[in-house]
Amino acid sequence: MVQIGHILGIMSLQLRVFVPPHPVIKHWLAVARDRHTPSVLFRTALTELGRWLTYEAARDWLVTVETTVQTPLRECPATFINPEVPVAVVPILRAGLGLLDGAQALLPLASVYHLGLARDEETLQASCYLNKLPEAIAPQTRVLICEPMLATGGSIAYAMRELTQRGADPALVRIISVVAARPALQKLSQAYPSLQVYSACIDEGLNDRGYIVPGLGDAGDRAFGTD
Ligand code: URA
Numbered sequence: 001m002v003q004i005g006h007i008l009g010i011m012s013l014q015l016r017v018f019v020p021p022h023p024v025i026k027h028w029l030a031v032a033r034d035r036h037t038p039s040v041l042f043r044t045a046l047t048e049l050g051r052w053l054t055y056e057a058a059r060d061w062l063v064t065v066e067t068t069v070q071t072p073l074r075e076c077p078a079t080f081i082n083p084e085v086p087v088a089v090v091p092i093l094r095a096g097l098g099l100l101d102g103a104q105a106l107l108p109l110a111s112v113y114h115l116g117l118a119r120d121e122e123t124l125q126a127s128c129y130l131n132k133l134p135e136a137i138a139p140q141t142r143v144l145i146c147e148p149m150l151a152t153g154g155s156i157a158y159a160m161r162e163l164t165q166r167g168a169d170p171a172l173v174r175i176i177s178v179v180a181a182r183p184a185l186q187k188l189s190q191a192y193p194s195l196q197v198y199s200a201c202i203d204e205g206l207n208d209r210g211y212i213v214p215g216l217g218d219a220g221d222r223a224f225g226t227d
Contacts (some may be wrong), residue, residue: 013185014193019201020056025049029200032178033216039225043098046178046223049200050102050146053176057198058106061142061174062087083109086138090163091146092117092155093130095219099146099176107144115162117155124210126154128162137167145175148219150199152210153184160192170195178219179203181212 031037032045063085069078087107091100093116104110116130137143143163147156156175164170171194180199183206188195203212211217221227 013189015185015189015195015197017180017185017197017199017202018056019199020053022052022056025052025200028052029178032222033214035217037222039222042222046095046098046148046219047102049148049178050099050176051105052102053099053198053200054103054106054144057144057174057176057196061172063140063142086111086141087144088113088137088141089144089146090115090133090159092159095148095223096146098219098223099148099178103144103146103176110144115159117158119154119210121209124152124154126158128158131162133162133166135166137163139167139169141168141172143168143173145173147175148178149212149215150175150177150180150184150188150197151206151212153187156184157187157191160188160195164192174198179212179215181206 028045028048032042037045063082064079065082067078067080068075087110089100089103089107089110089112091097091112091114093114100112113134114130114132117126117128119126145159150156163173170192173195175195175197177197177199180197180202185197203215205213207213
């Protein structure tokens with residue numbers, strides 16, 4: 001898969017940013033970007049992007065165990081996902097809820113820890129109104145953060161601080177996003193160089209209100225019909 005940071009000239013990026021070159025991901029991204037897409041279809045697009053980005057992120061991240069199973073014909077080697085290694089999904093509300101169903105379809109045993117962050121439209125700072133993270137995150141826990149828009153990086157930096165303070169290992173954290181922009185990626189890269197991001201695309205930049213351009217608008221408003 002293409003590791004995209006250097007292609008975009010973001011030479012200082014240390015963290016790994018993957019943009020899966022898959023037609024299904026491109027299709028649902030196009031649906032999500034289109035301003036004429038109604039809310040119900042926008043939610044479908046986020047669900048599908050959540051599913052396929054989680055699929056890509058989980059490739060070398062889930063831990064497996066080797067064993068054997070008995071087929072109707074004979075014994076054969078088998079690989080299962082190890083249920084003893086904890087997996088956690090952290091949707092950042094509101095918009096992260098849109099990616100959650102797709103992520104859970106692939107990670108049905110994962111614990112889901114909701115984190116509600118609101119962005120002050122003047123200062124662009126994130127403030128927390130709901131934090132369901134546990135007091136401690138067990139060693140080896142795989143953490144998947146669902147955050148569709150990586151814009152200024154305020155919310156994702158907040159989430160990463162809360163997670164690492166509780167023991168999460170940044171090298172075992174994966175972020176799935178729909179649109180990522182350079183300011184957020186640079187912020188994450190400086191603080192967490194071992195982190196990996198899976199995004200449907202990387203866009204040019206931000207406007208003066210902190211929205212990604214061309215982006216897809218306000219993901220929370222579009223998902224919940226509150227435009
Ligand atoms: N949040 C959004 O929903 N959209 C943006 O473009 C940036 C942050």
